[in-house]
Every structure is written in C-alpha cells, then in structure tokens.
C-alpha cells in the first residue's frame with residue numbers, strides 16, 4: 001500500500017507535499033475567484049440600487065429646477081422694469097420696480113428677485129428694504145447675467161456675493177424690442193433639494209461641472225472637490241466668485257473619473273482616508289452630477305465570506321475526494337492481498353491435498369506391508385520352527401512305528417494285555433502329534449481381526465510348547481508363577497501366542513551364550529488391564545538397539561537367525577487390541593518386555609443365561 005509518509009522518518013513524501021501544495025493553491029485560487037465574483041456581484045447590485053435612487057432624486061431635482069425656469073422671462077415682461085431701465089434715476093420708477101419685484105418674490109416663493117441694468121448694476125430688488133440689499137451692487141461678472149444678455153436665459157448656482165448665501169440664479173433679459181435693456185434675476189433657494197438629499201439616508205451631494213461639491217446635507221463636504229481642480233477651473237471660479245472666497249480643497253490628491261466602477265480612496269473631512277464606492281448621475285443642464293458615496297466594506301465582507309466559504313468547501317471536497325480515493329485504494333489493496341492470500345491458500349491446499357494423498361498412499365502401503373509382514377513373520381517363525389517340528393514329529397512317529405510293530409508282534413503271540421498297553425501308548429502319541437499340528441495351524445492361519453476373551457494361561461502354555469525345542473536346545477529354565485485359570489485378556493488366541501512366542505524366543509536368544517539361561521514369565525492384573533512380563537537375564541538392550549527396537553526389519557541377528565520383524569509385528573498386534581508393548585532393562589541386568597492388554601468386557605448375566613440355555 002502506498003503510504004503518504006516515509007516508513008522510517010514519518011515525513012510526508014515530496015509527491016504528497018506537491019499534491020498538497022497544488023490542492024491548497026487550487027483552493028486559494030477558487031477563493032480568490034469567489035472573492036472577485038461575489039464582490040463584483042454585490043457591488044453591482046449596490047450600484048444598481050444607488051442608480052435607481054439617484055434616478056428618482058435627479059428627476060425630482062430637475063423638476064424643481066425647471067419649475068422656475070420660465071419665471072424670469074415672464075416677470076421680465078412687466079413694463080415697470082423696462083421703464084426703470086429707461087430712466088434709472090427716477091425714484092418713482094425705482095419704487096415701482098422694487099414693489100413689483102417684492103411682490104413677484106413673494107408670489108413665486110423665491111429667495112430674491114432683482115433687476116440689473118445692461119452694465120451689471122442692480123437697480124431694484126425684492127430685498128430693497130433689507131440692510132444687505134442687492135441694490136447698487138454690480139453683478140456684471142456673474143455668469144447668469146452674461147448668459148441672460150447673450151443667450152436669453154442665465155442659469156447659475158453660486159454663493160451670493162452680497163448675502164454669502166448659496167442659491168440657484170435664473171436670469172432673463174428685459175427687452176425693448178430686440179434690445180436687451182437689462183436682466184431680471186431670481187435667486188432660488190435649494191433647501192428642499194438639500195432636505196431630499198439628507199432624507200435619502202446615504203451620503204449624497206451635488207457637484208458642479210468642475211467637480212466642486214456645492215450642495216450637500218453634510219456641510220463639511222461643501223466646497224471640496226473629489227479630485228484636484230484644474231488651473232483654468234480655479235481661475236474661472238475666482239473670476240465668477242461662484243463660491244465667494246471659499247477655499248476649494250480636493251478630497252483626493254489623484255485625478256478621478258466620476259464614472260469609475262472600482263472603489264476610490266477619499267479623505268473625507270474629519271475622517272481617515274477610506275475606500276468609497278462612487279455612483280453618479282448627471283442632473284440638469286449645467287453639467288451637475290448627483291453623487292452617492294457608498295461603503296464597499298459590506299461588499300468586501302460578503303466577498304471575503306464567500307471566498308472563505310468557497311475555499312473551505314473546496315478544501316473539504318478535495319479532502320473528501322482524497323479520503324474516498326485513499327479508502328478506495330486501501331480497499332483495492334486489501335482485495336489484492338485477500339486475492340493473493342486466497343490464491344496462496346488454494347496453492348497450499350492443493351499442495352496439502354497432494355501431500356495428504358501421498359500420506360494416505362504411504363499409509364495404505366504401510367498397512368499392506370505390515371499385514372504382509374505379520375504373515376511373513378509367521379512364515380519366518382514357521383521356517384525357524386520347521387526343524388523343531390520335524391524333530392518333534394519324527395520322535396513320536398518313530399515311537400508309533402515301534403509301538404505298532406510291537407503290538408502286531410504281541411497280538412500274534414496272543415499277549416493281549418500288552419497289546420492294549422501298546423495301543424494306549426499309540427493313542428497318547430497320536431494325541432501329542434495332533435497337538436503339535438493344531439498349534440501350527442493356529443499360528444499360520446490368517447485370522448479375522450475380531451478381539452475376544454482369550455484365556456491367558458492357555459496362550460502362555462501354547463507359546464511355551466512352541467518354543468520348547470529352543471528351550472531344550474539351550475537347556476534353559478522357565479519359571480511361571482501360578483496363573484488364575486479364568487484370567488482372560490482381549491485378544492485373538494493365535495496372535496497373542498505369536499507375541500508371546502516372539503518375546504520368549506528373543507529372551508532365550510539373548511541368553512544363548514549362557515550356561516544357565518533362565519526366563520521368567522509373570523502376569524499381573526490392575527485396573528482392568530492385564531500385564532504379561534517376559535524377563536531374561538541376557539545382556540539387556542543397548543541405547544542404540546532401544547532406538548530402533550520396534551522398527552520393522554531391525555535386527556542384530558544374522559539373516560538366518562532373525563528377520564527383525566518379531567517385535568514390530570507384536571507391537572502392531574498389541575495396539576490393534578488397544579494394548580501396549582514396551583521394553584526396558586532390569587536394574588540387575590537383562591531385559592523386561594511388558595505386554596499390556598485390556599480385560600474383556602464383563603458378560604451380562606442375562607446374556608450368559610441365554611447362552612447357557
């Protein structure tokens with residue numbers, strides 16, 4: 001499995017670091033894009049709202065401005081004005097013009113109405129009674145005067161030269177025929193507009209064609225420009241005294257286009273420089289602009305929030321994808337390992353199946369070999385016995401011959417009593433030979449392997465009979481303590497005798513070089529087990545022999561004396577009855593072979609009775 005960490009140092013691999021770096025960069029990029037997109041969307045919607053607000057305000061502003069537009073032309077028609085202009089020194093005409101202008105001012109609800117002669121001098125005014133009356137002042141330098149004379153209508157916003165109060169000036173020529181005798185001017189206060197701007201809830205103001213803020217509910221903003229004033233504009237403002245002697249200071253040191261979309265940095269009076277969002281809309285015919293200052297901070301926060309959300313979402317999704325991929329890889333890896341394991345198990349299974357089959361074959365061969373060996377062992381014993389048997393049978397046969405000859409001779413002589421004696425002897429001899437033949441038959445028969453109750457004493461006696469020739473040959477003595485007649489073991493008669501013959505013969509063989517060979521055979525019963533011990537006084541069993549004692553074909557004897565099958569067959573037979581066969585050396589010398597067999601199960605009394613019946 002590919003681990004992202006180094007197996008020893010635990011450090012992240014450079015590939016993982018690279019992927020991590022790429023993922024972080026990708027998330028940062030997405031965050032930045034989200035910042036830009038959401039910021040723009042929010043700014044656009046803000047600007048849209050501002051534009052709608054400015055449109056509404058501009059329309060009502062233009063309506064206010066245009067409402068009074070035709071007034072000066074109408075008022076100029078009054079003959080009292082042209083009369084005064086014809087005779088400027090006539091007190092009577094001055095009074096009449098003043099009265100007319102006063103009435104007109106009140107009737108039209110404007111700040112002031114006044115009459116200027118062709119040289120710019122004010123001849124009469126609605127405020128003629130007030131201390132700071134316009135009368136006598138020259139306004140020939142004011143643009144509204146110049147425009148009225150030249151173009152028939154003068155419009156101008158400025159600070160009153162006399163009153164110091166700002167106002168919107170509208171002017172129209174007073175004509176006599178085609179000749180302009182003078183100008184009638186109206187000063188309109190824009191307080192209503194100012195209130196409307198204040199009520200909008202945003203920072204709203206009006207700038208003139210030069211960019212000077214001239215109308216703003218925030219008095220501190222007045223007479224500032226958004227950007228530095230051009231030299232010509234500054235000179236013109238000085239000439240027209242549009243804003244009196246006010247110093248005009250810029251809020252930004254950089255030139256600034258009002259249609260800028262991006263936020264601009266402004267140093268508003270009494271505030272630290274900050275970014276503001278400019279929205280503008282032209283108003284009226286004097287090149288004025290309605291301006292709203294918006295706060296881009298909210299858009300910034302929203303954009304930042306969106307950027308963070310996008311960045312984190314991206315990181316989360318990438319993390320999730322990485323996690324899913326890692327799990328998928330792990331699952332694949334596990335599946336692969338599982339597959340490998342299964343394959344290995346399958347291979348091992350095939351391997352083991354083969355081995356088991358081989359083992360079973362070997363076991364079958366062994367079983368077969370053992371069975372054959374048991375038989376071979378019997379034959380071997382038979383071979384060894386044949387000499388003894390011939391001897392055993394020859395002797396009674398010779399005796400039989402003698403007794404039979406004697407009997408016929410005695411019969412001829414009529415010695416009947418002696419004939420009967422001879423016949424009895426013949427009968428004994430026949431019985432003895434029969435016993436030997438029976439024994440041989442039992443031994444060589446291939447019996448069915450069904451254990452049964454075998455009388456131990458009989459088995460031992462039969463075995464003794466078989467080894468008798470050998471015993472006699474060695475002039476050995478055999479001692480057997482009395483054995484209970486009813487002592488029985490679970491075995492088969494012939495095979496038990498075969499084991500006993502093997503043990504006894506081996507014991508005698510071990511003492512073949514001793515002048516007074518002595519074999520001891522004993523039986524004990526303990527806990528349902530019958531133990532038969534065969535003890536000799538030979539050289540005992542060496543460690544080397546002990547290691548191979550029960551192996552088939554292991555023998556220390558010459559080929560004619562031993563096949564090395566006796567003990568191996570004996571052990572197999574004993575174990576087939578659930579018994580054991582073991583050997584050890586006696587402390588005082590010689591070997592002790594111990595055969596242990598199960599006692600037969602007790603016969604049920606009913607069974608017994610039924611059998612007897």
Ligand code: ADP
Pocket residue numbers: 502506507510536538539540541545549554555556557561562563564565566567568591
């Ligand atoms: P065999 O008698 O044909 O050699 P066995 O299987 O009966 O085959 O015995 C194997 C060997 O065990 C013998 O060759 C002998 O070396 C050893 N052995 C058996 N019985 C005795 C004994 N009573 N004392 C010493 N050695 C013995």
